[in-house]
């Protein structure tokens with residue numbers, strides 16, 4: 001593993017919300033570790049996904065979508081992006097080929113102006129658009145966003161174009177031994193991933209603003225020898241009393257549905273049966289309260 005040809009580095013996956021960053025990470029790893037939903041701002045914190053082969057270890061960092069901050073949670077999310085970028089050897093800038101360039105892409109490009117390492121621009125969701133449109137967009141990116149960036153066409157959802165990105169990245173990453181042990185898949189604990197799988201179902205099953213006010217805390221995570229199930233107890237926090245009723249639903253149906261889908265995702269991840277118990281509690285306006293944000297795992301960044 002310590003051969004001089006071995007390459008290893010950290011790669012930041014950046015882009016506006018909903019562009020497909022988390023889908024891309026899962027696609028590279030061929031395993032789902034990052035949560036995905038059709039709504040913007042699903043990802044709140046950074047997460048490493050470690051790609052390995054016999055000649056390389058590439059530590060990809062999924063990040064929250066870059067946006068104009070609107071509350072203290074946003075500040076936490078954007079600080080997560082900043083930290084990843086500071087430690088990265090290269091960045092992947094994902095653009096949504098279907099949506100075309102929007103103000104938020106220019107904002108991401110602005111962030112990247114301070115980044116002195118290689119930037120690859122990935123036109124994602126090419127499965128959704130005709131070739132002509134992709135060509136047009138490539139020209140626009142070159143002239144308006146960043147000349148000199150390598151451009152790739154990918155479909156994170158369908159796993160298209162990922163091999164080319166990996167191949168090129170290896171040429172730009174430093175020769176150094178692995179940063180993480182060979183078997184590691186991520187820097188997150190199973191407990192943290194389980195909380196995310198529950199939050200994902202809230203994003204997929206709840207409407208309007210409710211998922212944005214959801215936070216999940218794992219109260220108990222008891223690992224067991226298979227075939228015994230892992231035992232997980234978690235609390236879902238919401239911001240308002242009215243949201244608690246909606247989340248629980250008539251005869252508890254909504255909560256059951258969230259729990260059952262999250263349990264299946266957790267079982268896939270662990271490759272083991274799981275027993276999942278959920279509670280719902282109200283933490284009034286938690287997104288505005290620094291002390292509660294910290295307790296929920298979203299500490300407000302210190303001012304530099």
Ligand SMILES: Nc1nc2c(ncn2[C@@H]2O[C@H](COP(=O)(O)OP(=O)(O)OP(=O)(O)O)[C@@H](O)[C@H]2O)c(=O)[nH]1
Pocket residue numbers: 015016017018019020021022023024035036037038039040041042043044063064065066124125126127128154155156157158
């Ligand atoms: N058709 C198509 N859909 C995609 C592709 N990549 C991602 N999506 C969809 O786009 C939506 C957003 O995907 P995410 O991976 O959650 O996007 P994200 O950039 O991580 O979003 P945030 O975490 O909110 O910043 C989901 O519905 C995905 O299924 C793609 O290549 N093609």
Ligand SMILES: [Mg+2]
Pocket residue numbers: 021022023035036042043062063064065
């Ligand atoms: Mg995401």
